[in-house]
Amino acid sequence: MPTIQRTVRTNTPPGVVWDYLSDFTTTAEWDPNVVRTVRLSGQGGPGSQYECTNNFFGVRMTLVFTVVHDDPPHVLRLEGEGANMRVTDTIELSRQGDGTQVAYTSELRVRGLPGLADPLLGLPVVNLPFKKLGDDAERGLRAALDRLPSPVPDLPNGVGDLHVATVVLDVQDMTRAVAFWCAALGYRPREYEPDPDFMMLDDPRDRHVTISLQRASQPPTEPVRVHLDLYTRDQEGHVDRLVGLGATRVPDWPYPADPDFVVLRDPDGNEFCVIDQS
Structure with a gap:
C-alpha cells in the first residue's frame, strides 16, 4: 500500500503545534491537496468525525475521518473512509529543544483492486505521484507551523494568577x-x-x-x-x-x-x- 511519511521541524513549541494540528479542519490550510475539511461531530477527541474533500490527482474525492487515538500533545490518529479508498493518518509530536518535530504518516488503501495489486502501489515508480502529494503537504505544513503565533512570554515573577x-x-x-x-x-x-x-x-x-x-x-x-x-x-x-x-x-x-x-x-x-x- 502507498505510504506517505514526512518529518517537519519547527521552532514553534509543542503545545501550540498540538492545538493547531489536533483541529483536523486546519488540513485545508496546510495541505494544498485538501479543498476543505469540516467537523461533522465531536469536539476533536476520540470519536470526532471530519469530512475532508481532496483533490486527488485531479479528481475530487471525499473521505470521512474518525479520530481513533488521541494522546495530547503527542499522538493523533485518524481513520478515513471514502468510496474507493481507506486512509490512516498519524501525527506524532516530540519536543526538539524549544521547538517541535512533527512526524506525519499517511497510509492509503485503494478499494476494488485484486489482492496482489495493492503491494504494487508501493513500488518506487508507481509511488511517484504519491511522493508529490507528500512533498506538497510537507512544504505546506512547515510553512503553516512557522507562521503560528509565538506563545505568551513568561510573566514577571510574582504575577501568578492576578x-x-x-x-x-x-x-x-x-x-x-x-x-x-x-x-x-x-x-x-x-x-x-x-x-x-x-x-x-x-x-x-x-x-x-x-x-x-x-x-x-x-x-x-x-x-x-x-x-x-x-x-x-x-x-x-x-x-x-x-x-x-x-x-x-x-x-x-x-x-x-x-x-x-x-x-x-x-x-x-x-x-x-x-x-x-x-
Whole structure:
C-alpha cells in the first residue's frame, strides 16, 4: 500500500503545534491537496468525525475521518473512509529543544483492486505521484507551523494568577444603565446575579471582557471613572506586592466594608480593587 511519511521541524513549541494540528479542519490550510475539511461531530477527541474533500490527482474525492487515538500533545490518529479508498493518518509530536518535530504518516488503501495489486502501489515508480502529494503537504505544513503565533512570554515573577476580571462602571440608575449597555454592546445580564446594586453584563459571544455596573451610593461630584477589578487567590500577597510597586491603600472607600475587597490607587491616583477569589 502507498505510504506517505514526512518529518517537519519547527521552532514553534509543542503545545501550540498540538492545538493547531489536533483541529483536523486546519488540513485545508496546510495541505494544498485538501479543498476543505469540516467537523461533522465531536469536539476533536476520540470519536470526532471530519469530512475532508481532496483533490486527488485531479479528481475530487471525499473521505470521512474518525479520530481513533488521541494522546495530547503527542499522538493523533485518524481513520478515513471514502468510496474507493481507506486512509490512516498519524501525527506524532516530540519536543526538539524549544521547538517541535512533527512526524506525519499517511497510509492509503485503494478499494476494488485484486489482492496482489495493492503491494504494487508501493513500488518506487508507481509511488511517484504519491511522493508529490507528500512533498506538497510537507512544504505546506512547515510553512503553516512557522507562521503560528509565538506563545505568551513568561510573566514577571510574582504575577501568578492576578488578572483583570471585569471593568466596573458606577451608575445612578441600574435599570437605565443595564438597558443602555446591553443595547450598546449586545451584552446580556447574568441571570444568577442576586445583588440589586451590582450587575454583571457578559458578551454572549464570549469574546470580550465582562462589564459590571455598580450602583453609586451618592451622585458623583465629577465625571465617573472606570476602575478595574483584579481577581486572585492570594489577595494579601498581591496587595503587599502592589503596594511595594507604588500603589497606596484607599482608606475612605465610599461603599460598605467587605473583607474580600481591598481598594488601591495606582501611582497616578486611579483606583482599582484586588478581590479575594478563594
